[in-house]
Amino acid sequence: xxxxxxxxxxxxxxxxxxxxxxxxxxxxxxxxxxxxxxxxxxxxxxxxxxxxxxxxxxxxxxxxxxxxxxxxxxxxxxxxxxxxxxxxxxxxxxxxxxxxxxxxxxxxxxxxxxxxxxxxxxxxxxxxxxxxxxxxxxxxxxxxx
Amino acid sequence: xxxxxxxxxxxxxxxxxxxxxxxxxxxxxxxxxxxxxxxxxxxxxxxxxxxxxxxxxxxxxxxxxxxxxxxxxxxxxxxxxxxxxxxxxxxxxxxxxxxxxxxxxxxxxxxxxxxxxxxxxxxxxxxxxxxxxxxxxxxxxxxxxxxxxxx
Amino acid sequence: xxxxxxxxxxxxxxxxxxxxxxxxxxxxxxxxxxxxxxxxxxxxxxxxxxxxxxxxxxxxxxxxxxxxxxxxxxxxxxxxxxxxxxxxxxxxxxxxxxxxxxxxxxxxxxxxxxxxxxxxxxxxxxxxxxxxxxxxxxxxxxxxxxxxxxxxxxxxxxxxxxxxxxxxxxxxxxxxxxxxxxxxxxxxxxxxxxxxxxxxxxxxxxxxxxxxxxxxxxxxxxxxxxxxxxxxxxxxxxxxxxxxxxxxxxxxxxxxxxxxxxxxxxxxxxxxxxxxxxxxxxxxxxxxxxxxxxxxxxxxxxxxxxxxxxxxxxxxxxxxxxxxxxxxxxxxxxxxxxxxxxxxxxxxxxxxxxxxxxxxxxxxxxxxxxxxxxxxxxxxxxxxxxxxxxxxxx
Numbered sequence: 001x002x003x004x005x006x007x008x009x010x011x012x013x014x015x016x017x018x019x020x021x022x023x024x025x026x027x028x029x030x031x032x033x034x035x036x037x038x039x040x041x042x043x044x045x046x047x048x049x050x051x052x053x054x055x056x057x058x059x060x061x062x063x064x065x066x067x068x069x070x071x072x073x074x075x076x077x078x079x080x081x082x083x084x085x086x087x088x089x090x091x092x093x094x095x096x097x098x099x100x101x102x103x104x105x106x107x108x109x110x111x112x113x114x115x116x117x118x119x120x121x122x123x124x125x126x127x128x129x130x131x132x133x134x135x136x137x138x139x140x141x142x143x144x145x
Numbered sequence: 146x147x148x149x150x151x152x153x154x155x156x157x158x159x160x161x162x163x164x165x166x167x168x169x170x171x172x173x174x175x176x177x178x179x180x181x182x183x184x185x186x187x188x189x190x191x192x193x194x195x196x197x198x199x200x201x202x203x204x205x206x207x208x209x210x211x212x213x214x215x216x217x218x219x220x221x222x223x224x225x226x227x228x229x230x231x232x233x234x235x236x237x238x239x240x241x242x243x244x245x246x247x248x249x250x251x252x253x254x255x256x257x258x259x260x261x262x263x264x265x266x267x268x269x270x271x272x273x274x275x276x277x278x279x280x281x282x283x284x285x286x287x288x289x290x291x292x293x294x295x296x
Numbered sequence: 297x298x299x300x301x302x303x304x305x306x307x308x309x310x311x312x313x314x315x316x317x318x319x320x321x322x323x324x325x326x327x328x329x330x331x332x333x334x335x336x337x338x339x340x341x342x343x344x345x346x347x348x349x350x351x352x353x354x355x356x357x358x359x360x361x362x363x364x365x366x367x368x369x370x371x372x373x374x375x376x377x378x379x380x381x382x383x384x385x386x387x388x389x390x391x392x393x394x395x396x397x398x399x400x401x402x403x404x405x406x407x408x409x410x411x412x413x414x415x416x417x418x419x420x421x422x423x424x425x426x427x428x429x430x431x432x433x434x435x436x437x438x439x440x441x442x443x444x445x446x447x448x449x450x451x452x453x454x455x456x457x458x459x460x461x462x463x464x465x466x467x468x469x470x471x472x473x474x475x476x477x478x479x480x481x482x483x484x485x486x487x488x489x490x491x492x493x494x495x496x497x498x499x500x501x502x503x504x505x506x507x508x509x510x511x512x513x514x515x516x517x518x519x520x521x522x523x524x525x526x527x528x529x530x531x532x533x534x535x536x537x538x539x540x541x542x543x544x545x546x547x548x549x550x551x552x553x554x555x556x557x558x559x560x561x562x563x564x565x566x567x568x569x570x571x572x573x574x575x576x577x578x579x580x581x582x583x584x585x586x587x588x589x590x591x592x593x594x595x596x597x598x599x600x601x602x603x604x605x606x607x608x609x610x611x612x613x614x615x616x617x618x619x620x621x622x623x624x625x626x627x628x629x630x631x632x633x634x635x636x637x638x639x640x641x642x643x644x645x646x647x648x649x650x651x652x653x654x655x656x657x658x659x660x661x662x663x664x665x666x667x668x669x670x671x672x673x674x675x676x677x678x679x680x681x682x683x684x685x686x687x688x689x690x
Binding site: 176179181230282291 | 332503519588590601603620623
């Protein structure tokens with residue numbers, strides 16, 4: 001994979017949140033940190049606190065119990081904060097949209113800037129999504145080689 | 146190997162019949178490893194104590210089911226040494242106020258199992274040490290139980 | 297790894313629901329409450345709206361890590377109901393996939409445990425080598441996760457010679473890593489100091505709570521669905537149930553480390569003995585009736601019950617994941633523990649990763665401590681022990 005990322009002022013912090021998922025997307029997100037994918041080479045760091053976040057990375061189909069947390073975390077994130085919906089559940093709730101315990105999809109609760117569909121999307125796809133979001137944030141451009 | 150299994154089946158069946166006595170309304174095998182036993186709801190505490198304490202079975206889980214004319218609760222017991230799963234079935238006829246005695250006070254593994262059935266079907270477990278909602282959200286409306294059949 | 301841990305307690309978020317709520321007095325946990333609900337997605341109800349053939353795709357997505365175990369238990373329940381005999385070749389393929397999943401799940405756990413204890417290289421190392429197993433899944437099914445192998449009557453994908461060779465290579469590659477980890481668990485004095493006597497689940501409590509999998513076997517409870525209620529090819533290959541008597545986190549880690557070796561043994565024998573023949577029988581209409589299927593997932597027994605009225609959809613599908621039985625054991629293992637040990641004690645039962653992220657400790661003065669702080673305290677304790685143990689004798 002050949003990515004050139006320009007005009008990043010500093011390393012972006014990505015805060016990861018699950019709204020009720022099978023964890024596959026979450027595990028693939030963490031996988032991005034590991035040597036085979038090594039997302040740190042793009043300067044992306046995982047933020048443990050929402051107050052440091054530039055990017056909110058959301059997984060899951062939004063159970064009713066998760067709505068408050070999703071809203072609350074987005075409110076607490078310093079603006080501008082981009083939102084990436086990772087996985088088909090976060091993009092459109094997948095078949096969980098029929099579930100009695102699902103609330104509305106992510107993008108009806110918070111504004112979503114980048115959608116990375118897949119069940120789960122491969123780490124390469126997640127990284128491309130994250131890089132595109134960050135480029136958008138910094139007004140830079142992305143060439144995918 | 147199959148000889149051992151036959152002996153094990155016989156031992157479990159006779160253990161169940163002896164332990165439950167007249168509480169056992171019906172008993173049938175659907176396969177070599179699957180035993181199904183019908184009992185009255187009023188017998189549940191004695192029956193569970195028999196399965197676990199007397200016969201050494203493990204409560205794997207329990208299934209609640211809305212059978213339209215009654216509510217069923219199926220208690221699934223694993224006999225790990227013998228490789229058999231035996232299910233105790235109760236039918237609760239009162240659809241307005243379905244209740245059954247809890248067994249969680251003497252069997253901690255039943256605690257969450259019973260709470261879950263209450264959430265999804267509205268069957269009340271009398272004497273449960275902690276009868277709180279387990280699965281449904283904080284804002285879930287009272288009296289709505291998602292696995293009940295629609296009227 | 298550049299993941300940073302926040303300093304100090306979180307800002308109190310009074311309305312935000314948590315998964316684990318712990319009461320603490322001084323440095324000790326005095327009580328724990330568990331609140332499920334975040335991940336409740338109404339799977340059982342969703343199954344009722346699908347055909348028997350479609351249900352595996354639903355249950356595969358209950359838990360991503362045990363992605364194969366739920367479909368396996370479900371198809372066994374359906375085959376129990378319908379009285380289906382699955383072809384031999386399919387039994388062996390099912391077993392290979394199930395054991396590959398066990399290795400990937402245990403390596404994932406090793407990495408997370410390393411992360412919580414402060415061994416960051418362990419996290420990177422374990423997850424890097426886990427990729428070998430994911431490559432094997434991709435070779436079999438085309439997907440790293442959610443590999444959709446199980447179907448009623450058999451399996452959907454065959455293992456051809458290329459896949460067989462690749463799986464064998466990946467197993468050969470991962471074996472020295474598995475042995476290295478086992479050796480570390482056996483020998484490392486810091487790990488022993490850190491994990492021995494921590495998070496103890498006495499055997500009688502393991503029985504009373506219906507504990508399963510490594511959580512149970514680490515407390516001397518010798519149960520394993522693969523041996524006790526044989527399915528797949530488990531009764532046709534040589535392997536051992538891994539039981540430890542320590543009852544603590546060290547014992548749970550030991551069980552998982554040993555199970556990796558047993559899984560490697562099972563896979564090699566299945567690859568060697570893989571019989572020819574069909575991989576599936578076409579199931580007929582299910583009769584009215586009930587079926588039960590259960591398998592030994594990496595975390596313990598996965599139990600499924602299915603009921604049919606003779607139609608092509610289940611009228612009831614009950615799913616019970618192993619963590620549902622193992623989680624309440626935290627009521628025994630966590631009280632009395634220090635804050636620093638909380639993360640590893642909770643992680644030891646291998647729960648849903650996202651649930652642990654929503655752990656909050658409430659102090660007597662009402663202030664709250666979040667998961668990030670607990671991880672930091674855990675790592676600081678490891679560093680302290682490292683210094684003490686490796687200090688030269690005066």
